[in-house]
Amino acid sequence: MDSSRLAERMRHIGASPTMKGTTAAEKLRREGVDVVDLGAGEPDFPTPPHVCAAAHAAIDAGQTKYTSNVGILELRQAVAARYLLDYGVTYAPDEVVICAGGKQALFHAALGLFGPGDEVITHIPGWPTIVEQIKLAGATPVVVTTHAETGFVPRAHGLLAATTARTRGLVINSPGNPTGALLSEADARILAKEAAANGWWIVMDLCYERLTYNNVPHNLPGIVAEVMRDRLVLAGSTSKAYAMTGWRLGWAVGPKPFAQAANALQSHSTSNASSITQHAALAALTGPQQCVTDMLNEYQQRRDQVLEWLKEEPRLRAVVPQGAFYVFPDISDFLSPDGFRTSLDFCDALLAEECVVTTPGEAFDAPGFMRLSYATSLERLREGVTRLIRFARKHAPK
Template sequence: MLAKRMEQVASSPTLQVGLEAARLRRTGVEVIDFGAGEPDFTTPEDAKVAARAAIDANFTKYTANAGIDELKAAIANRYRVDYGVEYPAQQVIVTAGGKQALYNTSMALFGPGDEVVTHSPGWPSITEQIKLAGAQAVSVRTQAADGFRILPETIVSALTARTKGVILNSPGNPTGAVMPESDLAIIADEAASRGIWVVLDLCYERLIYEEIPHNLPKILNDRMPERTVLTGSMSKTYAMTGWRCGWVIGPAPVVAACGAIQSHTTSNVCSISQRAALGALGGAQDCVQEMLEEYRSRRDQAAEWFTADARIRLVKPNGAFYFFPDISGLLSPGGISTSAEFAQELLQQAHVAVTPGEAFGAPGFLRISYATSLEQLREGIRRLLEFINTSDRIPRLKPRPAL
């Protein structure tokens, strides 16, 4: 009945958790939601003021399909200031979030017969979009023991004669891993020598907690500007997920191809959202730092709470706003046997929504978003620990032997 391509594509599992939590809430249950992949902060005032002004000025019609010139220039300027990379505004296209930026890019660059190397645990849309483009996704596994670092040699050894591109996400969802410049340099040198595209998903670029040199755009630009594509978004940095505003920056033919795809699918990003994005980019940037500091203190505090049970093995994330603990020590063949089942029971019994690792290609893990208040984190983690201690389907923690 459906098109053949649908045999391969699944709908977004990360959005599913939110739906299930919302369904429970509608029945009157007080759910703590750690599933959300979005900031709990409000959109900055500068964006809201600009949006209201756009409505009042009747700026409510189609815009150029690649976006309004002022916004493209503001995005290019941000990358100039933040990373020292030079792009003219014509090499920027405004998209409906980072998701459409990555989708347009995959559709523009990849097709049947191509392999595209990426990494797992990773954001599921990247592999699904590669498949939608008709290409084959090749995922390189990162390990908790390495802090989920994307080891450059693993990427390099996954390259074949059919590899057309590499898509990297840093800081990473769901792991929070931040790619050091030196690792990307190794991948870029190899990609440049083979003429392979490198697409960088920088959606969480302003959410980095540690001093890890992260001028990834410059690393690529210095080595292979003609094969570099950068995607970014207003969503996480400015708490603007609902406005749907992101971008692709890259060589002119790629940006033109993304524009052609967009011209036949969604046309332009909502005119009001574009003005809002312009307002946020041109406004005071203190809010970005304030949000980062708040996420940092939540991360540090909540990581401490998880230490109550050593079977929750947590790597403290360096970026983004997710914990990605290994909970395989809580699973057993006779009890709760998978992280998907764990997440299901946790939601039904303790009313805490988390995303199982299966959604990111990593069974045995959970993604717990800390883009929620400290009070919610405290209560949600309390419920989670209580669930672990009281469920008769989870082995009891063995008492420490007496000395």
């Protein structure tokens, strides 16, 4: 079909590029090829059994109908209780909206808070959906680049330097995808003070909040809420912490007018998150948390191993991620005008020659890098890194 028949907004929006590798891998696997998939943006662990059992019980108990748009009260209470426990912030159940994933929570934030004429600041390398959602809301994304030399850490002074009279808000992702970088508590304090003084919103994408390493203090909600609770929106999710990506459950937490806006948006789009999933999420949030700790420990072991293995080829330079489950090495030493010109070319050829799925930096607005997901077994990781190093050396510019 002629794409000029589509709505004007579709000229500016592309499908999420992070799923492309997964689709290519699936095709190769169906052909019987031994693919190493380091592209996945999701845990390789199964959803914990007690969570699955709660979903079965919900079906058996007939919890298969619409729920209120904002989600069942028990789950909203459980989200509020978790934030009180984890961060010391107090939210009422009517300040919590249960959504179909953190992605929808962030979409509500974009549509509910930003519009034409507004500039919204975020940081790159970053998860592409944040920028696309700001555009879908009709607002203008302003991206601030973070750098490998400083661990890709978004800094308050860099973000604030990008503000103008049109600034309406900031969207911060911490821990960050694809870098694993954390916003520091000190920088959160500075941002909150400035945002409060200027009437900006702060939207925090905390979808990887339970996956931080070495107990680095990361109480961003506590710090920001203390200064500007009435303009803070927190987006969270069961996807990554509880290995529940397919269940589609997240939440938006924010002041009542925002929660009402999100309720209205949801009531005219998807209504409610799946009733069965909501009961599963309730079990995830209120049940034993050892499963989260166990997965986190495993991710940390894998992270340390991958970083160690990558050192076998010093031209693959990787920052130590502080959270999430990705490493984001700089591969620019392997790019050249006569060889692979871009990281996209590099990753495509790596898939074609060595059957290793990765995600090129271009997907995160960061050409010259590649994302390796370590949400896969140590054995497959070892195989994937071995193939990557073999490939990189073979094609290194002379």
